[in-house]
Amino acid sequence: MxxxxxxxxxxxxxxxxxxxxxxxxxxxxxxxxxxxxxxVFDDRTSIVENGVVHSLDGFLHEGAGYRNHPRRVLGYLTFALNYQVGGxxxxxxxxxxxxxxxxxxxxxxxxxxxxxxxxxxxxxxxxxxxxxxxxxxxxxxxxxxxxxxxxxxxxxxxxxxxxxxxxxxxxxxxxxxxxxxxxxxxxxxxxxxxxxxxxxxxxxxxxxxxxxxxxxxxxxxxxxxxxxxxxxxxxxxxxxxxxxxxxxxxxxxxxxxxxxxxxxxxxxxxxxxxxxxxxxxxxxxxxxxxxxxxxxxxxxxxxxxxxxxxxxxxxxxxxxxxxxxxxxxxxxxxxxxxxxxxxxxxxxxxxxxxxxxxxxxxxxxxxxxxxxxxxxxxxxxxxxxxxxxxxxxxxxxxxxxxxxxxxxxxxxxxxxxxxxxxxxxxxxQSPLALWSDAAAKSPAKARPRYNLGTVLTGLGRYDEAIGEFREALKRKPEYPEAWHNLGTAFAAKGETDEAIASYRQALRLAPDLPQAHNSLGTALMQKGETEEAGGHFIQAVRSAPMYPDARNNLGAFYGMEGKTDAAIAELEEAVRLQPDNPRFRFNLSEAYEQKGWGARAAEERQKGERLRNGS
Known part of the structure; x- marks a missing residue:
């Protein structure tokens, strides 16, 4: 036929x-x-924490989109378009x-x-x-x-x-x-x-x-x-x-x-x-x-x-x-x-x-x-x-x-x-279900335990998270990300010294890990060790220039040091990378106040309020 x-x-x-x-x-x-x-998983680093996709400028004018993702630039462009439409x-x-x-x-x-x-x-x-x-x-x-x-x-x-x-x-x-x-x-x-x-x-x-x-x-x-x-x-x-x-x-x-x-x-x-x-x-x-x-x-x-x-x-x-x-x-x-x-x-x-x-x-x-x-x-x-x-x-x-x-x-x-x-x-439908499933099916592997611990930290179940991170580190002791997230869980519990020790261990294993530098800087600020903290914020930005949290923290540090112009530059970059973060807007508003730019400060404060209220 x-x-x-x-x-x-x-x-x-x-x-x-x-x-x-x-x-x-x-x-x-x-x-x-x-x-x-x-x-879930790589979505955090590829989209949520990736400042490149939070603006179309990097793809249309500045070229950062191609420089950062030359072999997958069109795929990342669609993430940027998604971000423009729905954040x-x-x-x-x-x-x-x-x-x-x-x-x-x-x-x-x-x-x-x-x-x-x-x-x-x-x-x-x-x-x-x-x-x-x-x-x-x-x-x-x-x-x-x-x-x-x-x-x-x-x-x-x-x-x-x-x-x-x-x-x-x-x-x-x-x-x-x-x-x-x-x-x-x-x-x-x-x-x-x-x-x-x-x-x-x-x-x-x-x-x-x-x-x-x-x-x-x-x-x-x-x-x-x-x-x-x-x-x-x-x-x-x-x-x-x-x-x-x-x-x-x-x-x-x-x-x-x-x-x-x-x-x-x-x-x-x-x-x-x-x-x-x-x-x-x-x-x-x-x-x-x-x-x-x-x-x-x-x-x-x-x-x-x-x-x-x-x-x-x-x-x-x-x-x-x-x-x-x-x-x-x-x-x-x-x-x-x-x-x-x-x-x-x-x-x-x-x-x-x-x-x-x-x-x-x-x-x-x-x-x-x-x-x-x-x-x-x-x-x-x-x-x-x-x-x-x-x-x-x-x-x-x-x-x-x-x-x-x-x-x-x-x-x-x-x-x-x-x-x-x-x-x-x-x-x-749930990161907890996803990583519980993976950990059950791969019990001898460190990464599912690490990711399950990260999810539990986000849910506020810090003791369980610490247990999962320790299980991950039993399986893979030289796991810098697990050491870093273990420190994050300790920090969330208010155990700052244990958190600092974990962050330092992460950096011994991976000296350029930007998240560890940023988190260690934050913990040191809480201990009043501002000079060392500032050095870690600088290193975090140097290792990951498109890392908005590190830019924000470095800007806040410069503000505390009275370096208003440097603070404004870092905070404006943080806002550019993640414009829907109210905390960044409030910090930028304070820097503008320090500079004596009252109108700009009021405008940023209003934007931060709208973002915080979801309007």
Whole structure:
């Protein structure tokens, strides 16, 4: 059965719209409970405490946005736009994340439809069912619980947004190829699709580095679904190739932040102590875990305590390698049979899904050792290909088990996955629930205990927090952030000497840790040791110039020292970095009073009052 070309009638145009509405509705129902979820984990440093995203000036005029986040500047720009609209209210951030997820699912649908329009696929008996297969793929993608980390975790917008742009670039590129092959006039010139695909590929690269594999995705698509000569196929990859290369060249030329590929790799490592060899050897086992999560998504965890392996001959690694190689051989066997016409061409979706899974994990599952050897958000992009492969496989079962069984099974799968996602999202609604869950599932790991202690401190449960920090330090004694937060809990209890001792230990382990310098300065001020306190505030600002709390404290210190002009400069910068903080406004008002600027002082005091009263 061949796939009928679009006729342009009302029914053919209405069908995708109805499907898109269903996709969006399912996503909204599943993720409705996340809208009030607070900032968690890296959200604090990436958004709440990141002065760069508290103003659009750094992105539009000053260039601070690019200097601080050159390889993810577009993602951070969206955080800045969110901040301009709603400040630090999480609901707006979650709404954008959900919108991105819906668009990504619609693009999975669109890519699946485009593949069925390729000349090599038109003889497939599934062609007439392409809309339903595409709908199944997109619903599997949008409802799968493994997506929760990329959607509910605000900072992982970088992953979901890069995936959305990745898919959009590939869809436009594939559409351009179809129009080239058809050689007919279109309402939009054919070259526009190539140009926009190129631009979107560059945008994807400026959102997250996983987009560097986009030309490989185009090559995989070309190898499996195109029938034109290879010279033509390779030339058609130019928009994708140039789209990802131009930002890389820009990073290299932009200055010290990207002087070399080696430096880029070191920055990507995030300071982890895991060697490249250990990371690489562990990844086959990780890839099998990823596949298990796609098929059987249970025991999900924000912070896995995953074992490291040192030899490919270790039994778990060796067995994983055998399994992964069997998938590769299965893919090659299906390609050979489908190309020879022995099986339906729709079987090519299975090697496409397998190849897509491997190539989209190349950046994060090979030789660049990241902080975490495994993370669920890394499955967001790979799951797009997996969803299409599973949906087509279900379609191929129709001839054997009947359409009713397949449809019922597909509906049941989406309902089960959606329910699991709803339940998983309940954990994301509270930092206490999230980190209690992680600590229970990774009892021997220090970081979940550290984060649970941080949450308990924020809830005023200081004794419990101190207990969690001590548990974290038992597991990892050289953990400067845990020492710092232990000091914070002591300070909140009024045990200033214990807090100072903890802060000093944090600085012995990490001499440039800005939070520790800032907190130690605050504690020393309470003890009356102002001179040393001022030195720590200065060091905090030197280590983190965009750290608003440190700017505020340094300004207050200068005010106490009678250095009014210096105080005003620091406090104005603090207000610029975090304009909705009433405490900063009141301190700036006092500095203006010291300067004799009564009108300015009154204006800042009024702004502070309005912020404090929530008006």
């Amino acid at each position: 061949s796939y009928p070309p679009d006729s342009g009638n009302v029914r053919s145009q209405a069908l995708p719209v109805a499907h898109f509405v269903l996709i969006a509705a399912v996503a909204c129902v599943i993720y409705a409970g996340t809208f009030q979820a607070p900032f 630090l209210h999480p609901v707006g951030y979650h709404a954008v994340n959900l919108l991105i997820h819906i668009i990504a699912a619609i693009l999975v649908y669109t890519l699946c439809r485009i593949i069925f329009r390729e000349p090599s696929m038109r003889e497939s008996r599934l062609g007439g069912h392409a809309p339903l297969i595409a709908l199944s793929a997109s619903l599997l993608f949008v409802a799968h619980p493994v997506q929760t980390e990329a959607v509910a975790y605000i900072t992982q917008r970088l992953t979901s947004m890069a995936t959305m742009l990745y898919l959009l670039s590939l869809v436009l590129w594939a559409k351009w190829g179809l129009l080239q092959d058809a050689a007919r006039q279109t309402a939009v010139p054919r070259w526009v699709y190539a140009a926009v695909s190129f631009s979107v590929a560059s945008a994807a690269m400026l959102t997250k580095e996983i987009s560097v594999t986009l030309p490989l995705a185009g090559l995989l698509y070309s190898a499996l679904f195109l029938s034109v000569p290879w010279r033509v196929r390779l030339l058609r990859l130019l928009p994708l190739l140039l789209g990802v290369l131009i930002p890389v060249v820009g990073w290299h030329l932009s200055g010290p932040s990207a002087d070399s590929v080696e430096e880029m790799l070191d920055q990507a490592r995030g300071g982890t102590a895991v060697s490249r060899w250990e990371y690489l050897v562990t990844q086959p086992r990780v890839l099998v875990t990823y596949l298990r999560l796609l098929v059987f998504p249970v025991a999900q965890n924000l912070d896995y305590d995953y074992p490291l392996y040192h030899s490919p001959l270790a039994l778990p690694v060796f067995c994983s390698l055998v399994f992964l190689l069997s998938l590769v051989f299965l893919a090659l066997w299906l390609v050979r049979r489908a190309k020879a016409g022995r099986i339906d061409s729709a079987f090519l979706f299975i090697p496409f899904g397998i190849g897509w899974f491997f190539l989209t994990l190349l950046v994060e599952s090979t030789v660049i050792p990241l902080d975490d050897v495994i993370a669920e958000h890394r499955l967001y992009l790979p799951s797009a290909g997996a969803a299409m492969a599973v949906a087509v496989s279900a379609g191929l079962l129709v001839a054997r088990v009947g359409a009713k069984v397949v449809v019922a099974g597909s509906i049941a799968a989406v309902l089960l996955l959606g329910t699991a996602t709803w339940r998983r999202n309940e954990v994301w």
